[in-house]
Amino acid sequence: MTFEAFGQPDVEHAPPRVDRSTEPPGARIRPEAIRAYDIRGHAGRDIDRAGAYALGLSYATAARSEGLLRVGVGRDGRLSSPSLEQALVWGLMDGGMRVERVGLGPTPMLGFAVRELALDGAIMVTASHNPPAENGFKILLGDQRVHGAALQRLVDGPCARDVCGSARRASIIDAYVEELARSAKEMAPLKVAWDCGHGATGPVVERLTGLLPGVHQLLNTEVDGRFPVHHPDPAAPENLSQLAETVVAQGCDLGVAFDGDGDRLGVVDAQGRILWADQLLLLLARDLLAQTPGAAVVADVKCSKVLFDGVAQAGGRCALSPSGYVLVREAMEQENALLGGELSGHIFFADGWGGADDAIYAAIRTFLAISRLPGGLAAFRDSLPPSFATPELRISCPEARRAAVVAEVAERLAHDGATFDARFGLRVESPDGWWLLRASGTEAKLTGRCESLHPDGLDRLRGELRRHLELSGLHGEV
Numbered sequence: 001m002t003f004e005a006f007g008q009p010d011v012e013h014a015p016p017r018v019d020r021s022t023e024p025p026g027a028r029i030r031p032e033a034i035r036a037y038d039i040r041g042h043a044g045r046d047i048d049r050a051g052a053y054a055l056g057l058s059y060a061t062a063a064r065s066e067g068l069l070r071v072g073v074g075r076d077g078r079l080s081s082p083s084l085e086q087a088l089v090w091g092l093m094d095g096g097m098r099v100e101r102v103g104l105g106p107t108p109m110l111g112f113a114v115r116e117l118a119l120d121g122a123i124m125v126t127a128s129h130n131p132p133a134e135n136g137f138k139i140l141l142g143d144q145r146v147h148g149a150a151l152q153r154l155v156d157g158p159c160a161r162d163v164c165g166s167a168r169r170a171s172i173i174d175a176y177v178e179e180l181a182r183s184a185k186e187m188a189p190l191k192v193a194w195d196c197g198h199g200a201t202g203p204v205v206e207r208l209t210g211l212l213p214g215v216h217q218l219l220n221t222e223v224d225g226r227f228p229v230h231h232p233d234p235a236a237p238e239n240l241s242q243l244a245e246t247v248v249a250q251g252c253d254l255g256v257a258f259d260g261d262g263d264r265l266g267v268v269d270a271q272g273r274i275l276w277a278d279q280l281l282l283l284l285a286r287d288l289l290a291q292t293p294g295a296a297v298v299a300d301v302k303c304s305k306v307l308f309d310g311v312a313q314a315g316g317r318c319a320l321s322p323s324g325y326v327l328v329r330e331a332m333e334q335e336n337a338l339l340g341g342e343l344s345g346h347i348f349f350a351d352g353w354g355g356a357d358d359a360i361y362a363a364i365r366t367f368l369a370i371s372r373l374p375g376g377l378a379a380f381r382d383s384l385p386p387s388f389a390t391p392e393l394r395i396s397c398p399e400a401r402r403a404a405v406v407a408e409v410a411e412r413l414a415h416d417g418a419t420f421d422a423r424f425g426l427r428v429e430s431p432d433g434w435w436l437l438r439a440s441g442t443e444a445k446l447t448g449r450c451e452s453l454h455p456d457g458l459d460r461l462r463g464e465l466r467r468h469l470e471l472s473g474l475h476g477e478v
Helices: 049-065 081-094 107-116 148-156 173-183 202-209 237-250 277-291 305-313 325-335 359-371 376-383 399-416 455-471
Strands: 039-042 070-075 098-104 121-125 134-141 166-169 191-195 215-219 254-258 265-269 296-300 317-321 339-341 347-349 393-396 419-421 426-430 433-439 445-452
Touching: 049 070, 049 081, 049 121, 049 134, 049 148, 070 081, 070 107, 081 098, 081 121, 081 134, 081 166, 098 107, 107 121, 107 134, 107 173, 107 359, 134 148, 173 202, 173 359, 191 202, 191 237, 202 215, 202 359, 215 237, 237 254, 237 265, 254 359, 265 277, 265 359, 265 376, 277 296, 277 305, 277 339, 277 347, 277 359, 277 376, 296 305, 296 325, 305 317, 317 325, 325 339, 325 347, 347 359, 359 376, 399 426, 399 433, 399 445, 399 455, 426 455, 433 455, 445 455
Parallel strands: 070 098, 070 121, 098 166, 191 215, 191 254, 296 317, 296 339
Antiparallel strands: 039 134, 121 134, 254 265, 339 347, 393 445, 419 426, 426 433, 433 445
């Protein structure tokens, strides 16, 4: 099978001419691109158009075996996304699927389309916050997010062609924006800065802010898959500096930022200070519990003890979850929780579209909570008990060593008689506070975090984590 180069315009084509008796050679996505929760790799090397076509065909085969026929497909703004999306659609069509192509937009907009159009599943072409040269797929089959062993089985599964399916374009952005605007009807007229980071949220935010009360300062709304101003990852402090400067210079009440596909949120207050996602989750939890006493909240293992204590003090129940946006959502279902989130910025509301982690919707819920909060966001941040914590630490580690390093550290901790919880990585308790080490599910990295009530304690925790990493052959800033 011959495919065109990346970067071709997203236009309708007839399915490619292929030998339908055999699967094209080399069509599969490379194994290293199969992550814990989705597919991500270097576009053109780990994932090419032939691989996208084969994924569409294997997805169609699995879907038809369950009696599912209608699937939505969306894409982010990466330079490789239009051509990968086209090849994916060809594979789905050759497998007999009826495809609704929602086009460019954030991942949560595709989730909204699944609900509005009563679709049987969806595939989003995106690499979220990964570097510009990477791309991938987030997959929903029926009402289940495909991850872990099920994702590997799907990629490796049979590719049975069927009577050719169909594809049509489905314009959903206006309905999505209108629904977001309706959810903001009780919002106070705030002054807000929005940083889309040249990601897929730009067109939605441009439409939405015209329907919201208040004054809105927009940054980087033009979709550009090169991400020329800064990387679209709101969990990294350096990516929020432009937003913080704008908030202070323009006298805004707060600022919000999104990742590349719009499912993770970053927030800064009126003084330009970052409100970490676990602090934001506490704000949202207090607002929720004022209206629904006793509600359950789920937070991932990287979140602050301040969050868990704060939810309990507000009359709620906060359950611990493993990290990973799919796993947090599953924990919410198990706990019957109304709210959940993780330190990386995924925020879930049970009343969202299918419980989707929609960062724009989470921003609106933040505006509503602030509208009901005397003193605004800065006053809330000032009210938090003092603690000293690192942001999420991302430590480069070879793919083949990630699990081994965590296991080596666990063995040393056990030998030393340390107190730690190994259910969701290693969360280690000490008189100074706690530190965490776990293997990332989306990158060739380990992730960590340290928190203490005192600056000196934080230094000691960081030193302890650094020591264990060095004993396992890893060196770098912690």
